[in-house]
Amino acid sequence: MNASKVLRRAAVVAGATVLLVATPTAAFAADPSYRTLGTATNTDWMRGLADSRSLASLSIPGTHETMAVHGGAWTQTQENFGDSGGTLTAQLAAGIRMIDIRARVNSGNTFTIHHGATYQNANFDDVLTKLSDFLGAHPGETVLVRLKQECTGEIGSCTDAAGQAGFTDIFDSYVARRPALFWTASVDKTNAAVPALGAVRGKVVLAVMNGARGGRYANYGLAQFSDWNDGSSTYVQDNYDVPNIGAIATKRDQVRRFLDATSAGDAGKIYVNFAGGSSLFAQPQQVAGGAFGVQGVDPFLLSYLNQGSVVRAGVLMLDFPGGALINKVISLN
Template identity: 70%
Template sequence: MKRLLAVVAVSAALLLVPQSARAADTSYRTLSGASNPDWMARVPDGRSLAALSIPGTHETMSIHGGDYTQTQENHGDSGGTLTAQLNAGIRAIDVRARINDGNTFTIHHGAVYQVANFDDVLDRLAAFLGAHPGETVLLRFKHECTGETGSCADATGQMSFPDIFDSYVAARPGLFWTPSVTRSSAAAVPTLGAVRGRVVLAVLNGPRGGRFADYGLAQFSGWADGSSTYVQDQYTVPTFAQIADKRAAVNTFLTTTNSGDPAKIYVNFTSGSGALAPPYWVAGGALFQQGVNPYLLGRLNAASYTRTGALMMDFPGGGLINKIISYN
C-alpha cells in the first residue's frame, strides 16, 4: 500500500509540474545555443587548471532511461552527445562504466545502458582534441556497478576495473596526459600549456566512491561518494521542496571556491535527484521552485567571482555555458 501511494503521489506531482520545468531557456536545455570549440586556446599556457572556470556535465553520457535517469539533452548515441557538449564548450566530463565481456567498458547510468561504449567516448575525445589542439578535457571516470537493486552488475570472469582502464590507455598513446594515468603516482595540478590536446584524468572512482590506487590528481585522494574537501556533490534531493537546499549548496561552494586554495581545482555539482525531484526538475525548476540552472546563471551574472571552478551540470543551457567561460 505504501508503495502504491508513493507511485500515485509521484504521478500526481508530474501532472502538476509547470511547463516551465521543461521549457528551454538560456540556462537550461539549450546546449546548441553555445559554440565554444576553441575557448581554451585563448587562455595563456602558464595558467593553472585550478585558476580556470570550467563548464562541465554530470553523468555526461546519460540520455536514456526516462525522467529519473536522463541528465543531458540527447544529441545522439555512440558519443554524439559528448561531441555536441565539447563543441558547446564543456571541458569537464563525468563518465560511468560497467565491466562488460571481453574486458571492455560499456557506459551506464545505474542499470541503464546509455548506448555508448568507452571506445566511443575515447574516439570522440581523440577526434575533438585532434581538431582543437589548444583544448584539454578533465575526466572523472567511475566504476558504476554495485550489483545492488537499481544498479548494474558487472560481467563475471573479467579483469579488474583498473587493469581494463590501463588497457584502454595503452591502446591510445598520447590521448591521456601521462602523469594522470599512472596508478603508482598521483599528479599535481598542471598548467594548461602542459596538457593541451590531452585528456586529464581527475580521478578514477570505485562504485561506492573512493579512489583506485593513485590515478588522477593528488588533490582528489579524498574524493568519495558525495562531497569531500574539493568536491560539492550533495546529490540527494528528496522532493522538489529541497531544490532550495541544493541551490544553497551550490552557492556556498562557489564562495568556498573563491576563498579556497588557489592551487586546487574545486568541483561543484549542480545536479541532484530524489523520489519527488527528478533531475530535470532540479535543473530546470518545478512546482514554483526555481531550478539550480537559472539560479546559477543569475548568481554568475550578479556576483563577481575570481573563478567558478568546474561546474558539473545537468541539462546546461548555452547562456550558462557562455557565462562560465566568460570568467576566464
C-alpha cells in the first residue's frame, strides 16, 4: 500500500495514540521464503530459454516498491542492500526480472525515487545505470519495469517540484539519453504487443507507466495493460489493502486464486500478481513474513508452488522475497 494512504488513514483514526496501540510485534524470522534474498544467485537464468518464448509464457520473480528500504516499518518493503541502486543490483543478481519504480519530479527535470514522502536515497539515473550495468554484463536477460509517478501532494505523500516539465516529457528525456537501454516499442507510445524473449534480450521493457493517482499514461508500455490503474485490473492482482493481521489470510487467498487463474489463463498475456499489502494495522513485513501466528504470504507461496499445481506463475511482485522462493519461481520455466 502506498505510504501516503497509510499515513492519511493514521491521521483519520487519531494519529500518535493509535500508533502506540497498534504497533505490532516483529514478523517471523527470516526463512527460505522471506528476507533471504542474498541466498539466491540467478544472474543468467533467462539465457538458456529459447528466443521464441513469449514473455507471457514465463514465470518471473519481481519486487513491489523495489527501492523502498527507508522510512520505517510501514514504508520499507525490501531488504536493504545499499543506497544509490545497490538494493536493485542485489535483486537483479538474485534473479528479479520485474521491478516497480516510484518517482518524484525533482528540480532540473529529473526523477528521484520515493515511497510516499520518504526519499529512498536513489535517483532515476541510479536505476538506469544499475540496469544498464547488469544487462551489459548479462545480455541474455531482460528486465520489465512498472514506473509510477509517486507524488500526489497530499498528507503523507510527496510533492513534485514546481516549474518542471511534465512526467512523460521528463521520462522521454531519460530515454533519449539512453536509447540503447530500452526496448523501443515499449517507450515509443505505440501500445506494444507482448514480445518474444529474443527481441528484448539486453533491454529494459516498460510494462506500464502510471500517474500519481493510478491512471495509465496512454500508449506507453504494453497494450494489454491499457486498464492497469490503482489496484487490480484485467491482468493484475493488486489488492494492497490488508486491514489487519488476520486479513493476511485473505491476501494469501487472493494471491493463490490469481496464481491459479494465471496458470490456466490466456497464454498470450502477462499476469502480474502483487503478493504484498499493508495498512495502519499490518506492516509490509508482517504481510510478507507473517506475525502473531498468522502465516505470511511469502512462506505460503513457497509451499503452494512446491505442490506442483501451478505451471505458469506469471510475474510475482514480492515484498522481502527469500532466496528459495525466487529459485522456485524461476524453476517453473
